[in-house]
Amino acid sequence: MNRVKRQLAPYFLVLPGGLWLLLFFAIPMIAMLSLSLQQGDVVYGYRFTFHWQNYTDAIDGYHTQLIRSLIYAAVGTILLIALAFPVAYWIAFYGGRRKPTYLFLLLLPFFVSFVLRTISWRQILTDEGPVLHPLKQLGLVPDSYHLLGTPEAVIGGLVYNFLPFMVLPIYVALERIDPRVVEAARDLYANPALAFRKVILPLALPGVFAGVLMSFVPMASDYVNSEVLGSSSTTMIGQVIQSKYLVTSDYPTAAALSFILMAVLLIGIFAYARALGTEDVMKVAAR
């Protein structure tokens, strides 16, 4: 009896999580999949007809937004790494006893809703805002120059919103580096730059890898930043899906687009993980 219990225990433990996944992931996924293959309209209702054309139509109609989203996310990710690495490095190696304080300060803005924060960026970047207005008064930028509505503003918003998702994993990786390992590199004739390149950087890469995963995926499917800071020329795929669902009630196209986005991201991530996700990457970086 006891043995049976012991053997069953793991399954009982996984039960709540499993049920959760079934209810809120598996079932909606199947529903979405079915939705993406339906045909019809809002007034007369949609019927399941294996209508694969939804997918080709979606790609034909919205590949521009899809590719734009991937480019914005890629550029954003690169900027994030460039911005987050020094911050994480500084906190990890020079933070001393105040490390928790600095991490808290980093997270502090995120206690405010991110829609609200993005909207306040709108106030900052608008033509009459505190950035452009004085510059235009001084004649440093032409009157026709705008920030709002440009790809720069959207990418800037994305980078701003996802900064902690890059800083934290890199910080964790750097924090785990034994300072004596860095000293060992210095002892073995590496100058500070070489010690960084041969030891710190390879050991920090798993953190960068995690940060990329945690920021690239949500950035590619983000719909708030472009909505608030962008214009019709910066529309991202997330916005399209959102408006298909909630504005035009074109559920099949919205569902098909969601699946396409998911597939693209999954393939991209698997390729990325295969290329960079293992320890080999540290070894390569150390060469």
Added chain:
Amino acid sequence: MTTPQHSAVQQPPGAVANGTPAIRFAGVLKTYQSHGEAVPAVKRMDLAIAQGEFFSLLGPSGCGKTTTMRMIAGFEEPTAGQVYLDGKDVTGVAPNKRDINMVFQSYALFPHLNTFQNVAFGLERKKVAKDEIKRRVAEILEIVSLTGMEKRAPREMSGGQQQRVALARALVNRPRALLLDEPLGALDLKLRQQMQVELKRIQREVGITFVYVTHDQGEALTMSDRIAVMNAGVIEQLGTPRQIYERPASRFVAGFIGTSNIVEGHVERAENGLALLSYTTQDRVVVPCGSACRPGDKIEVSVRPEKIDMHRGVPPVAATGGSVLSGVVNEVVYHGTSTNYTVATAAGADFTVFDQNASNAEDLADRGDRVFLTWAPQHSYMIGV
């Protein structure tokens, strides 16, 4: 029993014969800022470590031994004074530009590199040719008995193996001196003893100056040519293991190295280079003092536990020329090779006595027994003389 060493400072093999010291400190001072105050870690140290010497810095934690070593490596800069390597002033020179390598506490191997890459790291930085690197890594791995482990990652190896990778990684560069920071601290006793012998053998084989930082007096005594015993940022005593054990220069050294019995008293008589301290009509301590003491002086006398003979009943006639202290046995602890007794003596101090369990299984005394402790004058000494 050992004969007393009355000769002056003994030089280790090759200590002065070889001219320029491998490492020299001239008036080195190191202070740290703590809450706005300058706290000294190393106070005005002058030190010369000879070429090819196995030199130990021994002391409790916080005594400044690690700071001293880190100043040799270049990870810390002295607040004042100069550090010389091979006669060249290297004060202010970066660690990567010092021809010195270090074996770190807990090894600090590069976790992302395998054994070969770890060991080759220094040679690659020095731009040594590829096949020369291969040859030298293979050679050093042979010396530390790690041949065949080239492809292993550090975490796939045992503590002892990691320790030897750390050693190989430093030695392969043929540095002017090798610094070892408590390198055996993380190993279990058996492995530690094995590595002590191994380290000594490797040092003989490569002939490089070793500077060994440890808080383990046993380790320092067994391996070193010379030992500097440090306390509170100062070298309390510098000498061969035998000098340090047999003639500790201070109460601190006497207490830190092995076990010492220390008894205080006023000199009653001083004649023929011996001082007599008496406590009762039969309890007395006789200690060599040369011309250093006069009647009435207050002195401290130290005697090692293994030099004391313990008798039940009346002290034998042969002991009448030396020290005699009566007392009561408080504690008997059996240690296998010896039995340790704690005796409350008439002189006021508790004494520890080691008795070798040589022939009979019979203990010399039981708890509560009245005993007499005797030892020859030359087996005790005045502290600080």
